[in-house]
Amino acid sequence: MVYKDYGKTGKKVSAIGFGGMRFVKDGDSYDYDKCAEVVRTANRLGVNYFDTAPFYNEDQSELIFGHALKEMPGEYYISSKSGDKDGSELRKRLETSLTRLGVEKINFYHIWCILDIEDYKSRMVKGGAYEAALKAKEEGLIEHIVFSTHCNGDEIETIVNNGGFEGMTIGYNILNAQFRGKGLRAAYEKGLGVATMNPLGGGIIPEKADFFDFLRGEKDKTVVDAALRFNCSHKEISTVLAGMGTIEQVIQNTEIGRVISPFDENKLKEINDRMSSSMDKLCTGCRYCEYCPQEIPVSKHMLSYNYSILGNSEATMNEFKWHWGIDPKEAEKCIECGICESKCTQHLPIIGRLKDIAAWTEQK
Ligand code: SF4
Ligand code: SF4
Incomplete structure (x- = not known):
């Protein structure tokens, strides 16, 4: 060792x-x-x-x-x-x-x-x-x-x-x-x-x-x-x-x-190049998007959403339940003010993703 x-x-x-x-x-x-x-x-x-x-x-x-x-x-x-x-x-x-x-x-x-x-x-x-x-x-x-x-x-x-x-x-x-x-x-x-x-x-x-x-x-x-x-x-x-x-x-x-x-x-x-190309749709957990006026924990939602980008929306919902212990229904509180998106270092479509999460929660 x-x-x-x-x-x-x-x-x-x-x-x-x-x-x-x-x-x-x-x-x-x-x-x-x-x-x-x-x-x-x-x-x-x-x-x-x-x-x-x-x-x-x-x-x-x-x-x-x-x-x-x-x-x-x-x-x-x-x-x-x-x-x-x-x-x-x-x-x-x-x-x-x-x-x-x-x-x-x-x-x-x-x-x-x-x-x-x-x-x-x-x-x-x-x-x-x-x-x-x-x-x-x-x-x-x-x-x-x-x-x-x-x-x-x-x-x-x-x-x-x-x-x-x-x-x-x-x-x-x-x-x-x-x-x-x-x-x-x-x-x-x-x-x-x-x-x-x-x-x-x-x-x-x-x-x-x-x-x-x-x-x-x-x-x-x-x-x-x-x-x-x-x-x-x-x-x-x-x-x-x-x-x-x-x-x-x-x-x-x-x-x-x-x-x-x-x-x-x-x-x-090679890794860095792939990070900035193939992974540009993933949330990195940098947390520059926090301080939502509706108190939605944005980065936790987006980190959970990563699983869906990688093809497993079931895992996204499991992340809410087992990893973060938060209610994905909070996604519904978004008033689309755009503050989080303006701060997102990955330029992620956060509002759209929150809508996806809210819809998946409805289906449950
Ligand atoms: S767009 Fe939605 S999630 Fe983002 S800061 Fe505004 S209310 Fe919060
Ligand atoms: S700023 Fe963007 S990449 Fe960083 S945690 Fe928030 S959603 Fe994820």
Whole structure:
């Protein structure tokens, strides 16, 4: 396994990290021994960065890790999160995570899922989440305070430059690389470690393997290999989190991190060219379109719509239900003011797509 610096923390983390949100149920419940063996196998194969959170896997991911960590074969770092804004809520959440994980400290603790600059500011106020995390750090309960975010590149740059964090976790893949890249570079230049999640574009890349086959180089058996290698190729990225639920997935994913052969200039150019031509109809998740006067979460609607562009409108509706947890009926609230379309970096016909979504909802 290749190991990379996690910013200036002095820690070296495995190029492939373990995303702990894809454990597989046995019937109606999780077999903790079986799931723990998946975690330990990854550790045996060199993975040392393990990412979990409250609510993952029906709120059982941290408990599964707690079970696995009792007999971990090698060294490891554990990452967990709090999405709370209030300091006392973060404290309660942290204490619960420590108990569930059975550890004295959490190595990388995330101010979780910062949506935009306003949200960021709400975590930083006196008595807020960041202040509580800082106190916990002084007490030795947290080793490094980091953040995770859905912000675009400019917003990430602002957060990073304001200081206070030693690392960040962002969703990064070929679909959103253009708009997150600026934030990635800003973090690297400031000396932050970076973990990336969602390297497979929410599952679109493997689901549409034919469409994304251009990603593959000679050494990539599958587009999944290629998508992971794309992320691993970035010097700015310390660890690429891959969701792993089975031993087979662990073996496949860790293989990518054994020897990283970065994409060469020609391959990257080919990918970029395809991004700006074949993919010009896809939403990249840059979120420049937000702040709709009707409070429609536009980017979530358009990201879900991506599946329809790739030929699966059923998957679009599943995204609303299972991934975002929002009601697609909100699309009906659009008053066609055009603000979002004027801001869309991909020049997408957002209003028309919202009408499609509203019509599909009617048919259900
Ligand atoms: S066009 Fe519709 S979705 Fe876009 S900003 Fe206006 S109301 Fe919101
Ligand atoms: S709809 Fe356009 S502006 Fe909004 S997230 Fe998608 S690509 Fe970005």
